[in-house]
Amino acid sequence: MTALEFGRGYAGRMSAPGPGYPAPNPSPAPPVPALALRGLAKRFGDKIAVNGISLDVPAGSFYGVVGPNGAGKTTTLSMATGLLRPDFGTAFIHGVDVWEHPLEAKKLMGILPDGVRLFDRLSGEQLVSYAGLLRGMDRAVVQSRVQDLLAALDLGKDAGTLVVDYSAGMRKKIALASALIHAPRLLVLDEPFESVDPVSAANIRGILEQYVASGGTVIVSSHVMDLVQRMCDHVAVVAAGRVLAAGTVDEVRAGASLEDRFVALVGGGTRTGGLEWLRTF
Amino acid sequence: MVAHLLSLKWRLLLNGFRRSPWQIVGIAVGALYAAGVVLSCVVGLVALRWADPLTAQTVVVLGGALVMTGWAVVPLVASAADLTLDPSRFTTSAIPMRDLLPGLALAGLLGLPGIATLLASLATVATWSRGFPAAAGALLGAVLGVLSCVVASKLVTTAVASLLASRRFKDISSIVFVVPLVLAGPIVTAVVQGVRDSRDYLPGLAEAVSWTPLGAAWSLGGELDAGNPAGAAAKLLVALGSLAALCGAWYLLLKRAMVTPPYGGGGSRKAGKAGLFALFPATPAGAVAARSLTYWIRDPRYAGSLVIVPLMPVLLYFAGGQSGNHDVLLTVAPLTAFLLAWSISADVSYDNTAFALHLATGVRGRDDRLGRALACLVFALPLVLLFAAGSIALTGRWEWLPNILGSSLGALFTGLGLASVVSARWTSAVPVPGESPFKKPPGNVTQTLLVQFAGMSAMGVLLLPEIAMVAAQAATGSTVFGWIGLAAGTVLGLALFVAGIRLGGRWLDVRGPEMFALLANNR
Numbered sequence: 001m002t003a004l005e006f007g008r009g010y011a012g013r014m015s016a017p018g019p020g021y022p023a024p025n026p027s028p029a030p031p032v033p034a035l036a037l038r039g040l041a042k043r044f045g046d047k048i049a050v051n052g053i054s055l056d057v058p059a060g061s062f063y064g065v066v067g068p069n070g071a072g073k074t075t076t077l078s079m080a081t082g083l084l085r086p087d088f089g090t091a092f093i094h095g096v097d098v099w100e101h102p103l104e105a106k107k108l109m110g111i112l113p114d115g116v117r118l119f120d121r122l123s124g125e126q127l128v129s130y131a132g133l134l135r136g137m138d139r140a141v142v143q144s145r146v147q148d149l150l151a152a153l154d155l156g157k158d159a160g161t162l163v164v165d166y167s168a169g170m171r172k173k174i175a176l177a178s179a180l181i182h183a184p185r186l187l188v189l190d191e192p193f194e195s196v197d198p199v200s201a202a203n204i205r206g207i208l209e210q211y212v213a214s215g216g217t218v219i220v221s222s223h224v225m226d227l228v229q230r231m232c233d234h235v236a237v238v239a240a241g242r243v244l245a246a247g248t249v250d251e252v253r254a255g256a257s258l259e260d261r262f263v264a265l266v267g268g269g270t271r272t273g274g275l276e277w278l279r280t281f
Numbered sequence: 282m283v284a285h286l287l288s289l290k291w292r293l294l295l296n297g298f299r300r301s302p303w304q305i306v307g308i309a310v311g312a313l314y315a316a317g318v319v320l321s322c323v324v325g326l327v328a329l330r331w332a333d334p335l336t337a338q339t340v341v342v343l344g345g346a347l348v349m350t351g352w353a354v355v356p357l358v359a360s361a362a363d364l365t366l367d368p369s370r371f372t373t374s375a376i377p378m379r380d381l382l383p384g385l386a387l388a389g390l391l392g393l394p395g396i397a398t399l400l401a402s403l404a405t406v407a408t409w410s411r412g413f414p415a416a417a418g419a420l421l422g423a424v425l426g427v428l429s430c431v432v433a434s435k436l437v438t439t440a441v442a443s444l445l446a447s448r449r450f451k452d453i454s455s456i457v458f459v460v461p462l463v464l465a466g467p468i469v470t471a472v473v474q475g476v477r478d479s480r481d482y483l484p485g486l487a488e489a490v491s492w493t494p495l496g497a498a499w500s501l502g503g504e505l506d507a508g509n510p511a512g513a514a515a516k517l518l519v520a521l522g523s524l525a526a527l528c529g530a531w532y533l534l535l536k537r538a539m540v541t542p543p544y545g546g547g548g549s550r551k552a553g554k555a556g557l558f559a560l561f562p563a564t565p566a567g568a569v570a571a572r573s574l575t576y577w578i579r580d581p582r583y584a585g586s587l588v589i590v591p592l593m594p595v596l597l598y599f600a601g602g603q604s605g606n607h608d609v610l611l612t613v614a615p616l617t618a619f620l621l622a623w624s625i626s627a628d629v630s631y632d633n634t635a636f637a638l639h640l641a642t643g644v645r646g647r648d649d650r651l652g653r654a655l656a657c658l659v660f661a662l663p664l665v666l667l668f669a670a671g672s673i674a675l676t677g678r679w680e681w682l683p684n685i686l687g688s689s690l691g692a693l694f695t696g697l698g699l700a701s702v703v704s705a706r707w708t709s710a711v712p713v714p715g716e717s718p719f720k721k722p723p724g725n726v727t728q729t730l731l732v733q734f735a736g737m738s739a740m741g742v743l744l745l746p747e748i749a750m751v752a753a754q755a756a757t758g759s760t761v762f763g764w765i766g767l768a769a770g771t772v773l774g775l776a777l778f779v780a781g782i783r784l785g786g787r788w789l790d791v792r793g794p795e796m797f798a799l800l801a802n803n804r
Contacts, residue, residue, distance in 0.1 A: 106641065
């Protein structure tokens with residue numbers, strides 16, 4: 001695998017959080033978290049999707065967000081990344097308020113939203129270049145990084161194929177490449193391993209771990225507890241729009257496996273009776 | 282099972298209303314329109330009760346044949362084709378064929394076109410209420426005819442749907458089908474002319490058509506009224522046979538569709554081709570322009586609107602052809618400019634949720650707007666200039682050149698500016714990327730029409746200076762107004778272009794997430 005250089009140079013200038021919001025971390029000593037959510041809430045009609053989520057994601061952590069279907073993971077991450085305007089609360093990326101200074105905040109992060117389309121009439125390399133050029137990057141830098149990324153994600157031989165003809169897993173990978181092109185300080189990945197084959201998943205994991213090792217921060221949402229337990233150092237359990245537990249993986253699982261702890265926290269799931277007819281064939 | 286399919290279709294229709302009030306408006310306007318058409322058909326058919334039998338038979342048979350042709354052809358050319366009960370969605374449900382077939386057919390009747398056709402067909406019973414056998418024959422004919430219409434339409438949709446499996450076919454077909462649709466005007470004119478010249482042949486034509494699957498069912502009432510039971514029996518056989526044949530063909534196609542999952546393949550291309558991205562400057566606006574222009578070429582939803590452009594002069598030539606005066610051709614450049622400029626007014630809707638990339642990268646609204654407008658301008662400007670010069674050269678009206686140039690440039694730049702504002706604020710329900718271009722959410726037409734109507738009214742107001750100069754020159758014949766028009770079109774157009782990009786850009790900056798939420802609804 002090609003070693004990826006994630007230079008810190010392109011991250012853009014930072015600015016102080018806007019007035020009117022409490023600074024994410026008022027005490028003098030602790031470092032500014034890579035992502036700080038403050039009272040995020042969102043309602044869709046009668047349904048409260050996210051009900052006041054506050055969370056600190058330390059810089060340099062590999063952070064997992066787990067939760068059952070419909071827990072509000074995607075809604076929370078959309079609000080944290082500037083895709084969905086929250087009803088209440090806000091998010092800070094390295095101290096920059098996403099909703100006060102969206103352009104500065106967006107320079108600091110790369111995002112992989114779940115369930116959105118891509119500009120799929122572009123070829124793979126065109127799509128990744130497009131993402132870079134939209135961010136105002138230099139053409140030569142974009143070109144060399146696109147080659148590196150496609151090679152690292154094992155998409156080299158499909159670089160010229162239109163994205164519309166890609167498989168689901170290849171689309172995830174090309175979208176990930178688009179999120180990485182500007183060497184962000186924070187990566188927010190919504191379900192990055194969905195429909196990705198095991199070889200590619202290992203490949204992506206390697207890239208992400210290397211990225212964290214060089215000082216970047218990664219947030220992934222996932223259903224796969226096992227993966228989160230092995231891969232992440234921090235985890236937050238989200239259900240019904242609230243954070244049930246958050247901290248280092250060892251703190252949250254408290255000796256049990258993450259999966260058992262998750263089921264205990266979220267509740268239900270132990271009842272396996274009631275399907276006797278399934279054994280009658 | 283048939284009842285289940287019917288209630289599913291009904292539920293889909295109702296849930297469609299619940300998604301947006303606009304769809305109710307759309308259906309209401311559609312229903313009003315259909316009611317008007319049906320009412321006039323019914324009144325006409327009832328009035329035919331007192332006409333002489335030959336005329337009545339001719340009208341009923343030829344009208345019925347036209348309607349049936351419409352049912353068969355419309356799914357090919359119109360976006361109105363109803364794929365809500367797309368057979369391929371039932372692949373996993375293991376529904377027996379003999380339940381699925383009548384269920385889908387009857388569900389096809391549920392909907393405005395189905396109900397309208399049914400009502401109009403039943404009115405033929407009134408036409409032939411000149412005796413019991415004739416009325417009974419007309420009723421049987423109406424039922425058979427409507428069923429044949431629905432099954433023929435289903436057959437065509439299913440056949441096309443399985444053809445549509447390949448992306449390339451999908452891309453090409455959607456564009457090719459636009460051509461006859463655009464040329465419908467001249468074609469209809471020619472046909473009407475032909476009919477007018479050969480009015481005496483019509484009864485003969487009806488008699489011939491009544492022996493074909495298209496007209497047999499509709500002729501039963503007339504045959505029985507004329508006291509010709511043998512002929513009626515023979516035509517009943519033709520009608521029944523063709524309905525059976527349609528059902529059989531549909532059955533076979535459906536069976537194939539159920540076991541052949543949609544497949545979209547495509548060749549792989551060589552890497553290392555930046556394509557249009559190499560031609561535009563490496564700035565955000567340049568990238569947006571390169572991407573948009575790539576879509577104009579590769580995405581059939583865009584390319585479809587380009588097909589109209591070369592046909593514009595043909596259409597206007599035909600329009601002038603009736604009178605032999607081709608001055609109408611002079612409008613080709615301003616009209617084309619307007620059409621092309623306005624075509625980007627739904628640009629963000631075409632992106633669908635892929636717009637998330639623009640939002641995530643934090644590209645400024647101004648760059649987004651400018652890029653999209655530039656992509657259109659790249660081909661629209663030379664084309665419009667070419668049309669302006671060409672139309673002047675063809676008509677020899679050189680004194681109009683400055684005025685035509687002025688109004689064309691004015692329409693192009695004003696239109697681009699206005700479209701940049703409109704697409705930054707309003708979405709319209711357009712076919713989603715990669716889906717069959719036939720698949721459109723119901724109610725879409727009216728909602729789009731409302732935005733279009735408001736936009737075009739605004740456009741009319743903004744273009745008043747140019748229009749006034751054209752009118753002034755037409756009234757006085759003085760070319761001075763032409764030169765004023767050229768100046769006004771260029772200066773005012775450019776100013777409105779810049780203003781539109783700025784205003785649209787600011788709106789997009791402020792309301793980007795809201796825009797994205799609207800797009801996510803249209804998924």
